Amino acid sequence: MINIHSLEFSHLKREKLFQNLNFRLEPGSITGLLGKNGAGKTSLLKLVAGMLFPRNGEIEVLGHKPKKRQPGFLEMVYYLPEEFFLPNTSIKNYIKANSGFYPSFDHELMKHQLQKFEIPMGNRLDKMSYGQKKKFLISFSLATKCKLLILDEPTNGLDIPSKTIFRKLLAGALADDQLVLISTHQIKDVENLIDRIMVLSNGEIVLDQEILDISDKFRFTTMPDLTSKDIIYHETSPGGYRVILPGAGNSSQVDMELLFNAITKGIKLF
Ligand SMILES: Nc1ncnc2c1ncn2[C@@H]1O[C@H](COP(=O)(O)OP(=O)(O)OP(=O)(O)O)[C@@H](O)[C@H]1O
Numbered sequence: 001m002i003n004i005h006s007l008e009f010s011h012l013k014r015e016k017l018f019q020n021l022n023f024r025l026e027p028g029s030i031t032g033l034l035g036k037n038g039a040g041k042t043s044l045l046k047l048v049a050g051m052l053f054p055r056n057g058e059i060e061v062l063g064h065k066p067k068k069r070q071p072g073f074l075e076m077v078y079y080l081p082e083e084f085f086l087p088n089t090s091i092k093n094y095i096k097a098n099s100g101f102y103p104s105f106d107h108e109l110m111k112h113q114l115q116k117f118e119i120p121m122g123n124r125l126d127k128m129s130y131g132q133k134k135k136f137l138i139s140f141s142l143a144t145k146c147k148l149l150i151l152d153e154p155t156n157g158l159d160i161p162s163k164t165i166f167r168k169l170l171a172g173a174l175a176d177d178q179l180v181l182i183s184t185h186q187i188k189d190v191e192n193l194i195d196r197i198m199v200l201s202n203g204e205i206v207l208d209q210e211i212l213d214i215s216d217k218f219r220f221t222t223m224p225d226l227t228s229k230d231i232i233y234h235e236t237s238p239g240g241y242r243v244i245l246p247g248a249g250n251s252s253q254v255d256m257e258l259l260f261n262a263i264t265k266g267i268k269l270f
Pocket residue numbers: 011012014017035036037038039040041042043044185
């Protein structure tokens with residue numbers, strides 16, 4: 001579905017952001033793209049969506065070169081940006097004007113999702129708060145039924161109940177042939193949602209693994225002291241330490257924040 005090979009990219013007059021980036025993603029997963037501020041998550045998502053162009057290397061998405069922005073590509077890919085602009089119009093008019101770009105657009109799903117987010121279908125977009133607009137766009141993106149959904153910081157601006165609804169709607173709306181790529185630095189928001197994690201650091205993908213593999217190979221727990229020789233990584237926490245240990249073969253809940261901190265501090269887990 002996404003195949004990136006020897007990607008080289010820099011913004012105009014800036015030093016190289018990506019020197020030799022490589023990864024593949026297949027359909028049927030919700031992949032979390034994590035990285036610190038400025039790591040290049042948005043730039044990478046825009047390269048995949050064909051909104052930025054590589055300096056060198058190959059990007060293939062759904063059999064297309066995104067930079068060509070062919071209609072057959074654009075109707076299969078939805079990019080929800082972190083910062084967005086919505087026109088001064090009603091929800092109904094927006095849907096009428098934009099749903100036609102997506103052949104599989106599901107109007108019933110759109111209605112259902114707006115109901116769950118408690119956004120009346122009769123609203124005007126220009127009279128809604130930032131969080132309400134974001135929920136509208138999340139609903140629209142899922143209703144497109146695009147093969148590739150790219151969501152850049154989708155939970156930014158959402159209140160806590162809305163984050164829960166977002167997770168439920170996303171998990172419920174997806175088909176096996178879809179791929180969702182979510183960029184975030186709010187790791188807790190995507191815990192229990194993503195089934196694959198990619199970490200971008202210093203221009204490289206430093207981790208690209210299925211959550212199941214991580215939970216099989218490692219154990220995330222707390223300990224009162226650091227006497228165990230097996231500890232791979234630790235951080236202090238109230239009353240002791242959060243630790244990563246080798247797994248005992250039985251899956252344990254992945255502490256995403258601890259994992260992210262370990263990886264970005266250069267701990268090699270794989
Ligand atoms: N249009 C631009 N022109 C020049 N430099 C840019 C542009 N957009 C981003 N950059 C630079 O590219 C680098 C990566 O930015 P990007 O927005 O891709 O990171 P990010 O991981 O999404 O960050 P954040 O988590 O803060 O949103 C940063 O150093 C940023 O300053």
